[in-house]
Amino acid sequence: MAYDSFNILKSTAVPLPIENVDTDQIIPARFLKATERVGFGDNLFRDWRYNPDNTPKADFVLNDPTYRGKILVGGKNFGSGSSREHAAWAIYDYGFRCVISSFFADIFRNNCLNIGVLPVQVSADFLERIFAEIYADPNTELEVNLPEQTVTLLATGEKESFDINSYKKGNMMNGFDDIDYLLNMKSDIEEFSKTLPL
Amino acid sequence: MSKTLFDKVWDAHVVRKIEGGPDVLFIDRHLIHEVTSPVAFLGLRNRGIRVLYPERTFATADHNTPTIDQDKPVQDPLSANQLKALEENTKEYGIRHWGLGHYKNGIVHVIGPENGITQPGATIVCGDSHTSTHGAFGAIAFGIGTSEVEMVLSTQCIMQPKPKKMRITINGTLGKGVLPKDVALFIISKLTTSGATGYFVEYAGNVFEQMTMEGRMTVCNLSIEMGARGGMIAPDQTTFDYIKDREFSPKGADWDKAMAYWKTLKTDEDAVFDKELVFDGSEIEPMITYGTNPGMGIGITDEIPSAEQVEGGKATYEKSLGYMGFHEGEPMMGKKIDYVFVGSCTNGRIEDFRAFASLVKGKRKADDVTVWLVPGSHVVEEQIKQEGILDILTEAGFTLRQPGCSACLAMNDDKIPAGKYAVSTSNRNFEGRQGPGARTLLASPLVAAAAAVTGKVTDPRTLLK
Numbered sequence: 001m002a003y004d005s006f007n008i009l010k011s012t013a014v015p016l017p018i019e020n021v022d023t024d025q026i027i028p029a030r031f032l033k034a035t036e037r038v039g040f041g042d043n044l045f046r047d048w049r050y051n052p053d054n055t056p057k058a059d060f061v062l063n064d065p066t067y068r069g070k071i072l073v074g075g076k077n078f079g080s081g082s083s084r085e086h087a088a089w090a091i092y093d094y095g096f097r098c099v100i101s102s103f104f105a106d107i108f109r110n111n112c113l114n115i116g117v118l119p120v121q122v123s124a125d126f127l128e129r130i131f132a133e134i135y136a137d138p139n140t141e142l143e144v145n146l147p148e149q150t151v152t153l154l155a156t157g158e159k160e161s162f163d164i165n166s167y168k169k170g171n172m173m174n175g176f177d178d179i180d181y182l183l184n185m186k187s188d189i190e191e192f193s194k195t196l197p198l
Numbered sequence: 199m200s201k202t203l204f205d206k207v208w209d210a211h212v213v214r215k216i217e218g219g220p221d222v223l224f225i226d227r228h229l230i231h232e233v234t235s236p237v238a239f240l241g242l243r244n245r246g247i248r249v250l251y252p253e254r255t256f257a258t259a260d261h262n263t264p265t266i267d268q269d270k271p272v273q274d275p276l277s278a279n280q281l282k283a284l285e286e287n288t289k290e291y292g293i294r295h296w297g298l299g300h301y302k303n304g305i306v307h308v309i310g311p312e313n314g315i316t317q318p319g320a321t322i323v324c325g326d327s328h329t330s331t332h333g334a335f336g337a338i339a340f341g342i343g344t345s346e347v348e349m350v351l352s353t354q355c356i357m358q359p360k361p362k363k364m365r366i367t368i369n370g371t372l373g374k375g376v377l378p379k380d381v382a383l384f385i386i387s388k389l390t391t392s393g394a395t396g397y398f399v400e401y402a403g404n405v406f407e408q409m410t411m412e413g414r415m416t417v418c419n420l421s422i423e424m425g426a427r428g429g430m431i432a433p434d435q436t437t438f439d440y441i442k443d444r445e446f447s448p449k450g451a452d453w454d455k456a457m458a459y460w461k462t463l464k465t466d467e468d469a470v471f472d473k474e475l476v477f478d479g480s481e482i483e484p485m486i487t488y489g490t491n492p493g494m495g496i497g498i499t500d501e502i503p504s505a506e507q508v509e510g511g512k513a514t515y516e517k518s519l520g521y522m523g524f525h526e527g528e529p530m531m532g533k534k535i536d537y538v539f540v541g542s543c544t545n546g547r548i549e550d551f552r553a554f555a556s557l558v559k560g561k562r563k564a565d566d567v568t569v570w571l572v573p574g575s576h577v578v579e580e581q582i583k584q585e586g587i588l589d590i591l592t593e594a595g596f597t598l599r600q601p602g603c604s605a606c607l608a609m610n611d612d613k614i615p616a617g618k619y620a621v622s623t624s625n626r627n628f629e630g631r632q633g634p635g636a637r638t639l640l641a642s643p644l645v646a647a648a649a650a651v652t653g654k655v656t657d658p659r660t661l662l663k
Contacts, residue, residue, distance in 0.1 A: 019514040020391055020491050024628040029607040033262065033276035035236035035283045047630045052616070075514065077392035080425065080491070081628060082607075083327040084234065085343035106395055106427055107327060110358065111343035165359065167219025177345065182222065182353040183247070185214065189355055192213045192224055193251075197319065197459050198448075 003116025005175035009098055009144045012069035014061055015134045021074050022081035027090045040086055041093030066138045073130055074101045079108025088112045098144050102127040113168050126160045200466035202363050203432050204398050207338045211321045220357040226320040228255040228350045229306045232262055232284040234325030238348035239287040249351045252292040259297045260305045262609050265572050265599035304575020304601045307331040307543035312577050314444025318433035318460040328543045330421040333430035334414035335437055336463045340428040361427050362472040364397040368405040370479030375659040378413035379642035382420035383485035383495040390509045391493035395425030405479040406431050411440040412549035419544045423492035432464040486530050487627050487640040490518040498657050502528050521629050522637050530655050537620035538569045538650040540643055542606035545623035546574030548581045550643040555590045557647035563595035564653030572604040608633045621649040
């Protein structure tokens with residue numbers, strides 16, 4: 001599925017300084033029953049966001065109008081657990097285009113890259129600085145620059161670079177997905193399948 | 199150059215290496231289920247492309263399925279719709295489908311090995327993180343997202359960078375009442391829930407060599423719970439004996455050829471790992487978790503550690519204990535239990551029910567505990583009956599449900615009510631995993647059995663003969 005290309009994102013950010021946020025929290029299993037990719041944003045962080053009677057929990061950050069933006073900033077080991085791509089879909093569908101953390105779970109990171117959400121891994125110290133700046137001024141803006149591979153706190157100019165492999169970077173900047181690439185090498189794949197040991 | 203087991207299997211499947219990018223990896227076997235496949239089929243349809251090798255994909259319904267009255271229509275319309283979508287998609291694209299009611303139906307990671315689909319040296323993926331289970335056979339097996347399910351359907355390949363390699367070696371003799379689940383929970387408690395992220399793990403040492411295939415599957419299944427992409431164990435005679443004569447295992451001359459290849463699948467003596475860890479098997483005790491991730495586990499007779507002793511921020515730790523209704527320094531022993539769940543791709547195999555039955559035999563289910571015993575497949579269900587285990591269970595006051603993922607992730611009606619405590623043999627104790635507000639204590643089938651007959655957290659060693 002194609003997605004919007006990603007180049008430079010300037011935005012305020014939503015802080016979620018909890019560690020080990022697992023994909024069951026991002027989107028609980030009971031909301032995985034769709035056969036189409038629609039409406040997942042409504043259930044993003046469902047059980048942290050709503051009471052059992054569906055009223056919003058006032059103390060959860062997504063219900064606090066102070067914080068908004070296209071960047072979600074999470075604690076260490078963000079996206080652990082289940083492989084459900086629905087977690088990345090819910091984040092995208094809600095309106096986030098980038099998640100910043102000091103550490104990501106593998107499958108979640110892959111899923112994000114495959115659907116157009118940029119996972120940006122920063123140092124633990126810089127993550128602390130980002131949280132501190134957001135709490136000091138919720139209107140503070142961050143710049144995530146994919147071509148340069150940098151994150152900048154615009155108010156102070158503090159900057160850190162992040163890693164992404166050049167293939168995935170190209171995909172994100174152009175809105176391409178892996179299937180386009182694989183379909184173009186199908187004859188190679190068919191040849192290769194004849195050389196397998198078993 | 200010397201290679202690890204992982205290198206040998208991975209390298210044999212690389213179709214193309216992309217400079218500064220991932221490897222294009224050929225996938226031998228693809229397992230699909232109703233929850234993570236529909237959008238992938240939708241993608242195929244939108245692009246107007248076919249499934250490249252339909253015979254390499256196997257479908258089962260498991261995540262959503264009810265565990266009672268499976269012969270009747272599925273009540274939940276959304277679940278029924280997903281099951282119908284799987285049936286229609288597999289029919290349209292010519293994929294083998296063992297749906298609800300089929301005698302081969304069951305949890306995807308139980309039926310793969312049962313039918314000989316899982317083989318050493320293979321690359322196996324599924325839109326489910328516990329695909330790591332199949333690594334028990336010396337396969338590279340891991341969970342993928344739905345975009346990747348679409349890639350495998352359309353091109354039989356995915357694109358991923360090669361992970362780093364870790365070896366976890368455990369030698370020694372396991373104590374009485376210590377099961378493979380305890381070994382896995384012990385490892386995860388040492389590494390934390392993210393300690394193996396970025397790595398593919400090989401398990402080595404006599405503790406794993408002496409395990410049955412069921413035990414090895416439990417260990418490899420839980421690799422993802424410390425962040426590892428997967429875990430694997432070198433195939434040996436135990437592996438070959440398990441695979442022989444199953445429906446999709448090689449036969450005749452193909453078997454001999456396969457065996458010759460499979461016997462080469464072990465780590466070379468001087469191969470180098472990015473990280474090596476060694477533990478002593480005799481130190482492992484029956485384990486139980488007290489928090490909201492699988493790394494928060496302790497020996498069953500230990501006390502809940504303080505925030506300072508646990509990796510992760512204090513706020514996260516307090517949120518976790520607050521959710522569980524537990525406090526630092528408390529013992530786990532004696533805590534009252536409301537539910538017991540035995541099942542899942544982690545512990546829903548015959549050996550798990552044998553272990554459970556061995557403890558409850560001649561005892562009675564505690565009155566105030568609800569116990570859900572859910573076999574991983576119809577084959578397991580049948581074995582339970584044939585081995586006389588069902589008689590033992592019935593006599594002790596237990597009933598058996600029908601196969602499926604069930605309360606492990608509570609997508610069907612098998613939900614633990616809010617605030618209730620469940621000792622579960624499944625794989626995740628995340629907030630709300632077994633139902634909104636449910637509180638999960640992960641443990642082995644023996645610890646589950648001890649809770650089922652006493653109604654509280656009990657050391658199974660005190661009840662074993």
